[in-house]
Amino acid sequence: xxxxxxVANAQIEQSKQEAPVSSTDFDKxxxxxxxxxxxxxxxxxxxxxxxxxxxMMMKTMRNSIPESEGIFKKxxxxxxxxxxxxxxxxxxxxxxxxxxxxxMIYEQFEKYVEEEEVSSFELKG
Numbered sequence: 001x002x003x004x005x006x007v008a009n010a011q012i013e014q015s016k017q018e019a020p021v022s023s024t025d026f027d028k029x030x031x032x033x034x035x036x037x038x039x040x041x042x043x044x045x046x047x048x049x050x051x052x053x054x055x056m057m058m059k060t061m062r063n064s065i066p067e068s069e070g071i072f073k074k075x076x077x078x079x080x081x082x083x084x085x086x087x088x089x090x091x092x093x094x095x096x097x098x099x100x101x102x103x104m105i106y107e108q109f110e111k112y113v114e115e116e117e118v119s120s121f122e123l124k125g
Contacts, residue, residue: 042109051093
């Protein structure tokens with residue numbers, strides 16, 4: 001019984017550490033892009049957001065498969081490995097173009113950054 005509580009606490013801690021990009025990180029990257037006019041960081045943030053989305057989707061898909069499938073029950077090490085594998089695969093998927101969410105986010109926020117550049121130029125001129 002005590003081991004189950006330790007495993008549950010370890011899983012909770014792992015899930016807290018898995019989020020590679022938070023909304024505050026994305027806000028900071030957007031503000032930096034507005035200040036510098038450099039949208040490469042915005043592209044990076046949009047791709048990371050897509051990777052997070054794809055990772056959540058992959059986790060949900062894995063959780064939909066009953067654990068009773070197969071001969072052996074999955075160990076905690078196997079579950080951890082699958083989580084790390086999914087995270088890396090989704091990062092690669094997002095960098096390779098993903099499903100288009102990163103591109104859409106980039107296009108929407110790029111307009112916002114460009115509008116900020118124009119309005120700040122008009123104030124200076």
